[in-house]
Amino acid sequence: MGPPDTRRHRFEEIYRTSHDAVLAYLLRRTENGHDAADVLAETFLVAWRRLDDVPDGDRARPWLFGVARRALANLHRGARRRTALSDRLRGELAHAHRHTERAADRHAERTADQAAVAAAFRSLPEQDREVLALAGWEGLDFGEIAVVLGCSRNAVRIRMYRARRRFARELSALGALGGREKEGEHEEEGERLKEGDGRAAPASKGGAA
Template sequence: MRPPDERRRRFEEIYAACHDPVLGYVMRRTSDGHDAADVLAETFLVAWRRLDDVPPGDQARPWLYGVARRVLANHHRGERRRTALGDRLRAELASAVRPPDRLAESGAVADAFRSLSDDDRELLSLVGWEGLDAGQIATVLGCSRNAVRIRLHRARKRLARALEARDAHTEAYPHQARIVKEEHA
């Protein structure tokens, strides 16, 4: 094994001489720049780890192409697995999750809930849909339990006010409420 300074210097020489050609090789075989950057970084990481195996001189570039080829193969396999997993999950969720019916979707609670801020909806969702307690929510949100309790209290008050406002609107304009009910009947 070479001394650390000599290893670093050799790697820097290989990197400087081969970066652009290897980048070109990778770019021609990937669909976007982010993937190319990932493959290039992984290729040179392998070169650093196996620096003693990298051939000297002009033979370094073909060796790196071989490494990049294997990294690309792994990358493409991973992409296929992610795509297949995504397709499978979409199919499972489509059959497991029943879309809400339009009547429930337009209910007073749903309308009031949608009128809240994103933060209030997230907080109330963590309690109502995910069943988390204040300590667990504090972990999710990255704040204290006490902050969660205060925010939850305020979010519930805002939801109650939104429901009251909707009820007041319905009482003030009963013909609109009747029209909405008839549309959904």
């Protein structure tokens, strides 16, 4: 552990560069602003306490997502840590979910295809949704997703491949996309994904919606 000033500077840098990303990560995965505020505070508290474990540079962010993810899992199990740390933030985020709903309306435009995509996505198991979202929403590559999930890069490839296949199957079952998404295309795409590690590739390439 370095001297206090070095610790502070390092933490401030991590906080400055990652605060918004972690907040967005949490708002996307919580039902209300209180939960997001509590977990945000907890995440950065862990970062402060375990500063020496936080990876340098761009790797800090997926590490923080991983901490946030575990704190969220605790929250969903009914174990909440509420501290005075997040009181002020709770006030500001009290109605955040309403804003996110509005934002979702705006983005989704509520076309039939989009509604089907949303329904298919919701019907996926949580672990499928998580890998797809980490790529599509947080824009992480496989290596970064591996840091978040605490698994190997190869395991992420496999999970992503399976998630994409299940997603495609759900979409076909819902009759979305006018049959343009054929199972075969996804086999092919899955193979490509096994090779390529492009940032956000899995979510941004399908393109038929």
